Amino acid sequence: MCLDNFFTSTRSGIADLMGHPRFEFIRHDVTEPFYCECDMVYNMACPASPVHYQWNPIKTTKVSVLGTINMMGLAKRVKARILQASTSEIYGDPEVTPQSEEYWGHVNTIGVRSCYDEGKRVAETLAFDYLRSNNVDIRVARIFNTYGPGMHPYDGRVVSNFILQALHGEDITIYGDGSQTRSFGYVDDTVDGLIRLMNQEATIGPVNIGNPNEFTVKELAEMIIELTGSKSKIVFLPLPGDDPKQRRPNITRAKALLEWEPKVQLREGLTKTIHYFKVPFSETVLNRQRADGKHHTIDRSCMFIMRALAS
Numbered sequence: 001m002c003l004d005n006f007f008t009s010t011r012s013g014i015a016d017l018m019g020h021p022r023f024e025f026i027r028h029d030v031t032e033p034f035y036c037e038c039d040m041v042y043n044m045a046c047p048a049s050p051v052h053y054q055w056n057p058i059k060t061t062k063v064s065v066l067g068t069i070n071m072m073g074l075a076k077r078v079k080a081r082i083l084q085a086s087t088s089e090i091y092g093d094p095e096v097t098p099q100s101e102e103y104w105g106h107v108n109t110i111g112v113r114s115c116y117d118e119g120k121r122v123a124e125t126l127a128f129d130y131l132r133s134n135n136v137d138i139r140v141a142r143i144f145n146t147y148g149p150g151m152h153p154y155d156g157r158v159v160s161n162f163i164l165q166a167l168h169g170e171d172i173t174i175y176g177d178g179s180q181t182r183s184f185g186y187v188d189d190t191v192d193g194l195i196r197l198m199n200q201e202a203t204i205g206p207v208n209i210g211n212p213n214e215f216t217v218k219e220l221a222e223m224i225i226e227l228t229g230s231k232s233k234i235v236f237l238p239l240p241g242d243d244p245k246q247r248r249p250n251i252t253r254a255k256a257l258l259e260w261e262p263k264v265q266l267r268e269g270l271t272k273t274i275h276y277f278k279v280p281f282s283e284t285v286l287n288r289q290r291a292d293g294k295h296h297t298i299d300r301s302c303m304f305i306m307r308a309l310a311s
């Protein structure tokens with residue numbers, strides 16, 4: 001069963017699953033309670049791109065707070081195991097590197113990113129309080145900068161922005177001087193890590209799920225220009241408020257307890273992602289529709305809103 005309100009996604013993302021006998025889609029916003037029978041809940045709900053989550057920051061906080069309360073309540077009622085998707089952003093602008101799960105973070109409570117960072121921190125607190133108060137069977141994953149095929153072209157995050165700019169021959173927009181670092185995790189590795197965390201008994205978390213290989217944003221831009229063979233030029237724009245200077249996971253816990261580590265490194269992952277973006281978005285959707293012989297409504301207005309938000 002999949003719940004989504006399509007705030008940052010489109011129907012095309014699940015088009016190939018529609019009609020599958022073991023897949024059920026329900027349009028729902030997790031800030032409202034939800035009732036069903038289930039064994040496991042993955043609470044992944046929340047806009048994750050800074051452009052999206054800052055667009056309606058109060059709603060972003062509501063998703064992390066009310067949404068987590070509603071999903072924890074569901075897990076409590078039906079005695080389901082629940083995995084809460086947390087984020088590297090709970091470490092804020094970290095003063096230690098790499099970031100291990102013991103680090104409490106360095107977060108601005110009143111900045112433009114606080115709705116997401118503090119919202120996700122409260123979501124972790126709620127998960128552990130539901131465990132302590134109601135014995136809910138929780139798992140908490142801290143996900144680091146995931147990218148890959150399936151991303152919305154106008155997601156607004158750095159990987160999709162740079163690839164689209166490179167493919168269209170537009171300027172590559174580096175915010176700041178490009179010396180800030182990120183550690184990019186390929187989507188298949190992230191999904192594998194989340195499923196392993198859900199399906200084991202050794203730890204409830206929090207567990208960092210990310211690739212410890214760290215790159216500057218400028219290195220990322222140069223790699224994407226090289227892999228696409230683009231003639232795009234790099235331009236430098238102002239750095240957004242509270243943008244973290246460095247981010248790199250310590251994954252000792254995931255290695256030891258989940259026997260997990262990333263398999264796909266950045267160059268390979270980017271190559272697959274570039275290939276995905278080379279097929280025009282609408283064509284990808286149409287191909288999927290042709291493949292399963294069904295017609296699915298494409299929420300085109302969403303694409304245009306995303307483009308406006310990202311610009």
Ligand SMILES: O=C(O)[C@H]1O[C@H](OP(=O)(O)OP(=O)(O)OC[C@H]2O[C@@H](n3ccc(=O)[nH]c3=O)[C@H](O)[C@@H]2O)[C@H](O)[C@@H](O)[C@@H]1O
Pocket residue numbers: 048049050087088089116143144145146156157158159161162173174175176180182217239240243244
């Ligand atoms: O994935 C994570 O661990 C978390 O961090 C991300 O935040 P951020 O790392 O800032 O994500 P991006 O928007 O992709 O930015 C990465 C870096 O690239 C820079 N950037 C972004 C976009 C762009 O066009 N140019 C550019 O230089 C940003 O300023 C930032 O320094 C997102 O908030 C979440 O997806 C997530 O929870």
